Amino acid sequence: MTSEIRIFGAGVAGCFLAHLLEDYKVEVVERYPNSCPHCAFGWARYDTVRKMHKLIGVNTEDYIYHKIKRAVVNGVELKVKNVATFDKREYIKDMRDGINLINWEPTCWYSDTKVLIDATGYRRSIISKCLGTCPEGATQDMLITCVQERLRSFTEPVIYIYGNRNGYAWAFPLDDTWHVGAGSKRGMTDAELLVRRLLATIPVDFGKRRCKCVAPVMHVDPLELSVDHPCAPIAAKIHGIPVITIGEAAFCTNGVGEGNTSAVESAYLTYGALKSTYPWNDSDGLVKQYMANMAQLWKRIHISYERTRAIEKGFWNALAATLKYGNEFLSFSPKALLALWRVTHER
Ligand SMILES: Cc1cc2nc3c(=O)[nH]c(=O)nc-3n(C[C@H](O)[C@H](O)[C@H](O)COP(=O)(O)OP(=O)(O)OC[C@H]3O[C@@H](n4cnc5c(N)ncnc54)[C@H](O)[C@@H]3O)c2cc1C
Numbered sequence: 001m002t003s004e005i006r007i008f009g010a011g012v013a014g015c016f017l018a019h020l021l022e023d024y025k026v027e028v029v030e031r032y033p034n035s036c037p038h039c040a041f042g043w044a045r046y047d048t049v050r051k052m053h054k055l056i057g058v059n060t061e062d063y064i065y066h067k068i069k070r071a072v073v074n075g076v077e078l079k080v081k082n083v084a085t086f087d088k089r090e091y092i093k094d095m096r097d098g099i100n101l102i103n104w105e106p107t108c109w110y111s112d113t114k115v116l117i118d119a120t121g122y123r124r125s126i127i128s129k130c131l132g133t134c135p136e137g138a139t140q141d142m143l144i145t146c147v148q149e150r151l152r153s154f155t156e157p158v159i160y161i162y163g164n165r166n167g168y169a170w171a172f173p174l175d176d177t178w179h180v181g182a183g184s185k186r187g188m189t190d191a192e193l194l195v196r197r198l199l200a201t202i203p204v205d206f207g208k209r210r211c212k213c214v215a216p217v218m219h220v221d222p223l224e225l226s227v228d229h230p231c232a233p234i235a236a237k238i239h240g241i242p243v244i245t246i247g248e249a250a251f252c253t254n255g256v257g258e259g260n261t262s263a264v265e266s267a268y269l270t271y272g273a274l275k276s277t278y279p280w281n282d283s284d285g286l287v288k289q290y291m292a293n294m295a296q297l298w299k300r301i302h303i304s305y306e307r308t309r310a311i312e313k314g315f316w317n318a319l320a321a322t323l324k325y326g327n328e329f330l331s332f333s334p335k336a337l338l339a340l341w342r343v344t345h346e347r
């Protein structure tokens with residue numbers, strides 16, 4: 001046996017778990033080593049990320065572009081807490097250093113190892129392959145396709161958002177560029193429209209485009225997965241080997257498509273389950289512990305889906321959900337109320 005545990009996907013979740021497991025025999029398989037990591041440049045709940053990174057000796061500050069203090073949501077200015085933009089390319093490059101990265105080959109998903117980890121993001125390549133539930137990852141209707149681009153401009157530590165009940169567009173500063181994009185349940189054309197509407201409201205002089213692409217983000221509430229859901233389950237066994245998902249593959253993206261922080265958290269919670277059940281002879285026990293550890297994270301993600309669904313239903317539902325759950329990033333104030341009203345009334 002060359003490894004005790006094999007992780008598929010050297011993205012945010014896979015790399016973090018590999019570093020946590022440095023005392024074990026771990027292999028990490030990356031299928032698309034030269035592709036641009038999803039241009040997801042935001043850490044929400046930044047304090048949590050910083051604490052987690054300390055565990056593996058990474059200084060989060062080394063990758064930070066801006067700590068965002070202000071947001072302008074549908075024209076209303078609000079205070080933001082605990083959000084930062086970061087250099088994801090450099091971060092992923094450094095995180096891949098020092099882990100046992102091996103080349104992908106057609107048969108490597110099934111290996112002579114004790115545990116398989118699916119950290120392949122929205123593709124869910126390993127778990128879906130094992131079970132034959134969906135041939136290569138999630139089906140389209142569970143993904144929101146986003147447009148994104150990087151535009152040259154000066155920097156200003158503020159995030160601009162323009163949203164309606166179907167989706168939203170964002171714009172925030174990185175180095176000498178801004179990351180601009182949108183996702184909409186109505187599809188790409190609507191997402192492009194949201195971007196145009198947002199850019200028209202921003203008093204920033206955008207210059208040349210540096211790059212543009214389309215990328216999907218998972219949109220499934222993990223607590224609503226039933227056994228016959230096309231993407232279920234979250235953990236499984238193949239020939240007696242447990243297969244466990246982390247990050248986006250484990251539906252750890254919230255109702256507005258953020259998944260970086262919860263990818264790190266899911267890796268940490270899984271690490272806890274792996275550590276406490278080593279040497280993994282009882283695979284049922286490992287899966288049980290993993291499900292128990294992840295339950296707290298899925299519950300929080302579920303709440304963010306509740307908030308998003310409430311916005312889709314209109315202002316009064318959105319207000320009730322905000323009163324019930326609060327908001328992790330924005331202070332709840334009359335101004336926030338006005339922004340909420342605008343989001344729920346925009347067409
Ligand atoms: C346009 C857009 C903007 C976003 N913005 C934000 C944001 O601002 N903030 C935020 O928190 N989140 C954001 N997200 C979500 C965030 O990108 C993801 O949730 C996060 O990257 C998930 O991390 P992960 O490690 O689970 O998966 P990923 O980071 O996607 O990593 C998966 C890895 O698996 C590899 N892989 C795929 N298939 C295989 C295979 N068969 N074998 C081996 N390896 C494989 C991939 O190449 C990749 O390296 C955004 C997403 C999109 C699409």
